[in-house]
Amino acid sequence: MILTSQNAKTPADIYNDFFGPAMFSPWAKDLATQAPPAAGDRVLDLACGTGLVSEQIAPLIGDAGSIVGLDFNPIMLTVARRRDFGGTSAEWLEASALSIPLPDNSIDAVYCQQGFQFFPDRAKAASEVSRVLKPGGTLAVSVWASADEFPVWETLFTSASKRLNVPIESVSIPNSFGGSEPLESMFAEAGFSNVQINKKSKESTFAPAAMFVKLMVMGAAAAIPAFGELTDEERQELGSQIAADTSEIVQKHTQGEKVVMPTISYTAVGTA
Numbered sequence: 001m002i003l004t005s006q007n008a009k010t011p012a013d014i015y016n017d018f019f020g021p022a023m024f025s026p027w028a029k030d031l032a033t034q035a036p037p038a039a040g041d042r043v044l045d046l047a048c049g050t051g052l053v054s055e056q057i058a059p060l061i062g063d064a065g066s067i068v069g070l071d072f073n074p075i076m077l078t079v080a081r082r083r084d085f086g087g088t089s090a091e092w093l094e095a096s097a098l099s100i101p102l103p104d105n106s107i108d109a110v111y112c113q114q115g116f117q118f119f120p121d122r123a124k125a126a127s128e129v130s131r132v133l134k135p136g137g138t139l140a141v142s143v144w145a146s147a148d149e150f151p152v153w154e155t156l157f158t159s160a161s162k163r164l165n166v167p168i169e170s171v172s173i174p175n176s177f178g179g180s181e182p183l184e185s186m187f188a189e190a191g192f193s194n195v196q197i198n199k200k201s202k203e204s205t206f207a208p209a210a211m212f213v214k215l216m217v218m219g220a221a222a223a224i225p226a227f228g229e230l231t232d233e234e235r236q237e238l239g240s241q242i243a244a245d246t247s248e249i250v251q252k253h254t255q256g257e258k259v260v261m262p263t264i265s266y267t268a269v270g271t272a
Contacts, residue, residue: 011221011228012075016050018215023204023263027142028053028113032060034198035140035269040064041108044132046097046125047071047115049223051080054090057111063087068107072096076222097125102132109138114265116143117177118223126190133272139192143183145199145264147175152249152261156216159245160226163238170226183268192270199266206259212250214239 009017031053037043039062045054048069057067067090071077077092095101097112097119110129119125129139147154153175161168169176177183180197187195206212217239221227227235243250253261 010075010078011218012050012073012079014215015076015219015222016052016079018206018219020050020052022206023202024049024052024113025055026202026204027263027265028056030200030202031111031113031140031142031267032056034267035109035111035138037061037065037109037138042066042106043068044100044102044107044110044129045069046100046110046112046129047118048080048092049073049076049113049115051083051090051092053111053113054080054085055083058085058088058090061088067091068093068102070095070097070100073222097128100128100132104131105134107132107137108134109140112141114142114144114174116141117173117175122177122186123189126186126192130190130192130272135272137272139187139195139268139270139272141183141187141268142265143177144175145266146178147172149264150175150261152246152253152259155246155249156213156242159242160217160238163241163245164226166226171224173224177266180266183266187268187270192272195268195270197266197268199264201262201264204261204263206261207257209250209254209257209259212259213243213246217242 037060041061043057048071051069054067054069065088069080070093074094081092098121116122157168157172160171184195184197218235253259
C-alpha cells in the first residue's frame with residue numbers, strides 16, 4: 001500500500017512528526033531537567049536532528065542565550081531550521097561530531113540525545129565535546145538501552161535484517177551503544193568529572209497504530225542508512241513486509257488506536 005498522505009514528507013519530517021511526540025520530545029525534556037542550563041548559556045545541541053532538544057533548551061536559556069545545533073544530516077537540519085525560538089538565537093551547522101567547527105572553551109553546556117550510537121569514533125566525539133566546553137561546563141548525553149530491552153524494536157530489527165539481507169547490526173544502530181559502563185568510561189577517559197549515569201524508563205505512545213510499523217521504517221530512514229538508501233517505494237514495501245512479520249508483538253502492545261510500550265535510556269551527566 002502506498003502512503004499517499006505521506007508522499008510529500010521527507011523521512012526527517014516523518015521522524016519529527018511520528019517519533020518526536022512519542023519519545024524524543026519527552027526524553028529531551030527529561031535530559032534538560034537532569035542537567036538544566038542557566039539563563040544566558042551558549043549551548044551546543046550535538047547530533048541535533050530536527051531540533052527537539054533545542055526546543056526544550058531555548059525557554060531555559062532565554063533571549064540572552066544561544067543555541068548551536070550540529071548534525072551531519074542535511075534533511076534533519078532542514079526541519080530544524082524551521083523552528084522559531086523567539087528571542088533565543090539558533091545557528092544550525094552541517095558538520096561532523098568528530099570535528100566540531102567551534103573554538104575551544106566556547107560552550108557552556110553540550111546536550112546530545114541519542115547521537116553517540118551513530119558516531120564512527122565515539123571517543124573522538126567525546127574528546128571534541130570536552131574541547132569546546134568551557135572549564136566547569138555541563139555535559140548531558142543519552143543513549144538507548146540495548147535492543148533486548150526493547151522487544152518490539154528487537155523484533156522489527158530482526159525482520160528488517162532478514163528482509164534486507166543485511167546484518168542486524170546495520171539496522172539496530174540506535175540500540176548499539178551498550179550499558180552504563182561504556183558510557184561512563186568513555187567520558188571519564190575524555191577528562192570529564194562527576195560523571196553520573198542514570199537509567200530510566202518511560203512509556204511511549206505512538207499513533208496511529210494501523211500505520212505504526214510503516215511509519216517506523218519511513219521515519220527511521222532519516223537516521224539509519226540501511227533504510228535511507230532505499231527509495232520511498234522500497235521503504236513502503238519493506239514496511240508492509242515487516243508489519244506482517246511483527247503483527248503479533250505489535251498487537252500485544254496496541255491499546256485502541258495507539259501502540260504503547262516502554263522506552264529505556266541511559267543518561268550521562270558530567271562536568272568538563
